[in-house]
Amino acid sequence: MMDRLLGAPGLDGLRHLAGPLAARRVVHVRLAEDLRDLVRQPPGSMIVLTGAATRQAAGYRLDVAIRDAAAASAAALVLTSFDAPLPATATALAERGALALLAFTGDLAELAVAAERALSGPAADALARAEAATSAVLRAGGDPDRIAEAASQALGVPVRTDGAVFSADLPADPPDAPPTGSASPQGHLARAVRLVLGVAALAASGGQSDDHPVRSRSQLLTELLIAPEEQAFRLATRARALGLAVDSWHIALRVEPTALAGTDRYAVLDAVGPVAARLLRSAGGPDWHLARADDALIVIRTQQLDPGRDGLRAAVADAGWLLSRLGDRFPGAGLRCGVSGAHRGPLGLRASALEARTALLRNPAAASPVTAHDVAGLDRMLVEWYSSDAARQAVQELLAPLLALGPKRAEPLVRTLQSYLDHQGSPARVAEELHLHRNAVSQRIRRIEDLLHTDLGDPQQRLALQLACRAARI
Template identity: 30%
Template sequence: MPLTLRELLAFDVLREARPRVLAGDASLDRVVRWVHSSEIYEIGPLLTGGELLLTTGLGLAGTDAGARRHYLREIAQRGVAGVALELGRTFPETPRELVEEARRQELPFIALYAVVPFIRIIEHVNTLIVDYAGRRLRLGDRATRALNETLIAGAGVAGVLATGAEVIGAPLVLVAASGALVAAHGVAGDREAWRAVEHAGCETPVTLHGGPWGRLVAGPGSALPGEDLMIALERTAVALALAMLRTGSPPSERDQQVSALLRDLIEGTAEADAAVRAMMAGFQLPPGHVLVGVAAEAVETAAALAVVDRAAHILHTSAIRGRVSRLVLGALAVPPSLTDTVGAAAQALEEALRRLSATQLRVAVGPPAADLADLGPSLRDARAALGLRRATPVVTTRALALDLELTRHFDPSHAADLVRRAISPLVDWDRTHRTDLVTTLETFLLHGCSPTRTAAALHLGRQSFYQRLHRIETLLGHPVTDPTVHTALLLATTAHRLLR
């Protein structure tokens, strides 16, 4: 850790000088960048900040009180860590004006009542400072070298996260600016990833295309000091941005046309000429087919595009897709033989993710659209769904209809009131006992109150689930399968998750 003035005063070499802090007690936690000694009156302009200045006051001999105040004021304006005055050679006791000015400037001012050669203090402290700086440089170099080797080997985001987590010694979680969980390493699942975010050791922004794309969070457990942890995390964030920018060759003219069309569709400005522009870009909706909008977090653009293409291949159909801002947007043309168009598209995307091992991607499926002119709302809903935290890599807007509706009209005070009226005993129990009864109840309601499906979704044995359900109904005082309370409970559990 960097040395503070408070820590420095506890060193034996300074304790021998019998230091006494006469001013600036509240500023003793300033970091000491260097220890310097000088007897020059005009030393102020030569200082750059962070120094502990040692002096016998020889340069102040023969000056009046006003000049001494000016001397200390000029030093304080340079941002030094503190001033230590050795008594006995020039001043038998500390001049009152120096103490008063130091207090006015909130500058640590220390009187040394015993003589210790300044060279001893300087050598001891500056050696420690240099050793610390060298160790930080070595850590940064080690992190950069390991991350560069990972990038050169062709590893994507998952590989960079794994390397960064190894250097840092803690879980790493990548969160998009929308709030969606994008990727993680060192955690068992999404729920554990969010726990790591809630108890983060530190975090740093991830910048892409000149703007904020998201944030990289280091979970608890790292043995690195705070500043060292931040250095390693920042190096990892840079490597992640490079991995995400690896999209292969520049987009073709056709790709640019598709991206422009999708951008205009989601902004609602391309309904009239959408079909013509799509044909010019090489896409035509087959007769009888229905379009289903798709949105994917473009952590790795090539991977997201490949997932949409593979899903189209699985459905034996065609697709339109392209990069729009930080997302990959598109649509699958679902054949008329598939009555559940949304479900078929979601299943195909899940299979595509599995076949391509693109587990770091999150994909949302919008409602069906009759043609390209109606695709905009489907794309907008799919984009909004990406911002909602769900455990599965593929989500549909119909499954998140309640979440989306609450989000559009979200009122924290109203949501908190819903939670308080319907499920406050469960919230209190979870907080006190570190359980997940609210999540269990929501999962049960979303799975049609089926114990078998709920237990499977929560990775629980049926007996363990029934024990939780008994606890839930005991705390609430009524059965949760009563149709008259189903809506209220589902609203409350969803609101509680959104509030978290």
């Protein structure tokens, strides 16, 4: 489709700079005046940077812009009046991100009109839009406003609603399109729009399902996060059937009302979930899915491609934006958010949820309400390892005599053991870190050795216990 755009009337000033032309289908044409808006564009967008935005994209900022556009699954990024040599890094990023990088010289309004005209012609494109719109309409849960919004985004044509009655200005064939055998507006896209309007009316006439498809995906996602590893792979098949892209890349946001406990905490979480879903749906950008696990709201940010460091920064920004709006609605809840690194696939989904939890545990009193997990180092490797059932079972077995004492009695012993092993067996340094007397440290260590029936002087046992202590506190 991109090669059709390059040769379309009115687009003579459009030229190809780098990246594949046929990697993604162009569905939308979007104008961007600020580089920060790139990550929020809908998938399949041909993003046209204004002259001011193109001037912003100088040096390393061009690399960042390409990464952000690729993370949003954009089809193309168009630079306006760009005549500088293209850096090798930009070329490589466009290729790796499956993003067509283009340059345009001319009037932006003419570019938008000509691009829309080129997109509106062929039957194959109209059929693809109709398919995407029908699927989006059926996922909208019977709500007329959401149906109209979903149909508009997928078709690229504004759809209006008045109750269960839907309408749109039917597009005509472009002047250079092949004849359809009927008078305009009877083009391929117009027929697709009429088909989708009919499906929309049927979907709305059945009444709202109170987000039943969304709730089904949310419930399944919760099961995926808490089920045993073997069962999680079976659940992944069901998740794919429900439209969850479990095989993509995931970043988890864990939202907790830290100022609340008991029934108040559950009540706020019940209220926060639907509000967060509406906010994220209105923001656009990557796919968002919600789940409940461990007395917290888990928000999963899913993308087809590895988001990289720029995607992680965008996720932290999204978390801050979400928390600021939720905080206005729930001011006394003490909402905080932990942000994970990016992981791929069903097990990566579980690792992301663990990392988000770890981020909050490591910084319970941080100045910012949003805390990102360290994307490098031992904690990340431990989370990857500890997300498997075999690793969790090994940790439980190794520390079983301590854990059998119950959480209140076991926690100080595990913490003392970890500190003792971290400080190479120095009671003085453990006492300083834990604010204990040296004799108290020595007594605890002797009790730990008796309970575990282990020799802390054995290097292999020391290493195993050190990893187990860290993992047990994730």
